[in-house]
Amino acid sequence: MLFSKRANALGLTLECGVCGALYTSFGSGGKVDYLFSPACVAELKRTLALLKGAGIPYRVIGGGSNLLLPDEGYRGALVTLRRLSDVKICGNTVTADAGAKLPTLARIAAHASLSGVEFACGIPGVVGGAVATNAGAFDERLSDVLVAVCVLTEDGKTEVLTPKDLNMTHHFAMLPKGCVVLSAVLSLKTGEKRQIEETMRSMTERRAATQPRERSAGSVFRRVGETPAAIYIEKTGLKGLRIGGAELSKVHCNFIVNKGGATTADFFAVAEQVKKSVFDLCSVRLTYEVERICSPKRT
Numbered sequence: 001m002l003f004s005k006r007a008n009a010l011g012l013t014l015e016c017g018v019c020g021a022l023y024t025s026f027g028s029g030g031k032v033d034y035l036f037s038p039a040c041v042a043e044l045k046r047t048l049a050l051l052k053g054a055g056i057p058y059r060v061i062g063g064g065s066n067l068l069l070p071d072e073g074y075r076g077a078l079v080t081l082r083r084l085s086d087v088k089i090c091g092n093t094v095t096a097d098a099g100a101k102l103p104t105l106a107r108i109a110a111h112a113s114l115s116g117v118e119f120a121c122g123i124p125g126v127v128g129g130a131v132a133t134n135a136g137a138f139d140e141r142l143s144d145v146l147v148a149v150c151v152l153t154e155d156g157k158t159e160v161l162t163p164k165d166l167n168m169t170h171h172f173a174m175l176p177k178g179c180v181v182l183s184a185v186l187s188l189k190t191g192e193k194r195q196i197e198e199t200m201r202s203m204t205e206r207r208a209a210t211q212p213r214e215r216s217a218g219s220v221f222r223r224v225g226e227t228p229a230a231i232y233i234e235k236t237g238l239k240g241l242r243i244g245g246a247e248l249s250k251v252h253c254n255f256i257v258n259k260g261g262a263t264t265a266d267f268f269a270v271a272e273q274v275k276k277s278v279f280d281l282c283s284v285r286l287t288y289e290v291e292r293i294c295s296p297k298r299t
C-alpha cells in the first residue's frame with residue numbers, strides 16, 4: 001500500500017509535498033515529502049512507529065525559527081507538534097505542551113501573575129524548540145525556571161528528564177538521541193501582574209528597537225565566550241552585504257534577513273562570508289547558532 005494511504009488508514013494527519021519555506025521563520029527551503037501534524041501523543045507515537053517501520057527519515061520541528069531547510073527539498077518527513085499546545089497552571093507550576101508558542105506561554109503566565117518567563121514574550125518559537133535550544137533573552141533562560149521535561153524516547157517510552165540530565169547551557173541542551181520533547185514543567189514565582197506585563201512591554205520595545213523586522217532565523221552565530229558575535233561582525237563593515245535575497249541586517253549584524261525570495265544557499269553564502277571576514281580580521285572562529293537541516297540520504 002502507498003505510504004500516504006497507510007498513514008490515512010492509521011488516522012494520521014499527513015500532508016504531502018508541502019512548501020518547506022512555510023515552516024521556517026526565514027522562509028526558505030524546498031518541498032518537504034511528508035509533513036505530519038499529530039493532534040495528541042498517541043497519534044505522535046503512531047506517526048513515529050509508521051515512519052520507523054517504513055524506513056523514512058524524519059525530524060521533529062518546532063516553530064522553525066532556529067533552522068533552515070534545504071533548497072532542494074527535504075526527502076523525508078517533518079513532524080510538527082504545533083497541535084499539542086496546551087498550557088496548564090497549578091499553583092506556581094506551569095506545564096506547557098511542546099507545541100505551545102512561547103509568547104502565548106509568557107502571556108498566560110503573566111495573566112496568572114506568574115513571573116519567570118517574561119523573556120519568552122518575543123521569541124517566535126515553541127516550547128519543544130525552546131527546550132532543545134535552551135532559549136533565553138535578556139540574561140534569562142528557560143533552564144532558570146525549568147524543572148522537568150517529559151520526552152518520548154527513541155524506543156517509544158515516555159520519560160521525565162531534569163534540566164541537569166539535559167546539560168543545559170547558553171542556547172544549548174543535550175537531548176538524548178531520538179528524544180522528542182512532549183512537554184515542559186516550569187516553576188515560576190508569584191509576582192505582580194502589572195509589573196510582569198510592564199517587564200514584557202519593555203522587553204518587546206527593546207527588541208523592536210534593536211532587531212530587524214524582516215523575516216530571519218534569529219541570531220546567526222553563537223556568542224564567543226561571553227562576547228556577542230555581533231561585536232566581531234560589526235568590525236568587518238559587512239552590514240548590508242546582500243547575496244541573492246539574503247542580507248546581513250543593517251539593524252543587527254548578527255541577523256540575516258530575507259529581503260524577498262532568499263534561498264537557504266543565499267543565507268549561508270552571506271553567513272560564510274561573515275565568518276571568513278571575522279576570522280581574517282579578528283582570528284575568531286564563529287560557530288552557528290542556527291541549524292542547517294540537510295536532506296537525509298535515502299537508500
Ligand SMILES: Cc1cc2nc3c(=O)[nH]c(=O)nc-3n(C[C@H](O)[C@H](O)[C@H](O)COP(=O)(O)OP(=O)(O)OC[C@H]3O[C@@H](n4cnc5c(N)ncnc54)[C@H](O)[C@@H]3O)c2cc1C
Nearest residue numbers: 062063064065066125126128129130132135136137181218
Ligand atoms: C526574530 C527572531 C528572534 C529570536 N530571538 C531569540 C531570543 O531572543 N532567544 C533565543 O534563545 N532564541 C531566539 N530566536 C531563535 C529561536 O526562536 C529559538 O531558538 C527557539 O527556541 C527555537 O524554537 P523553535 O520552536 O522555532 O525551534 P525549531 O527552530 O523548530 O527547532 C530548533 C531545534 O529544536 C528541535 N526541536 C523542536 N521541537 C522539538 C521537540 N518537540 N522535541 C525535540 N526536538 C525538538 C528541532 O529539531 C531543532 O533541532 C529568535 C528567532 C527569530 C526568528
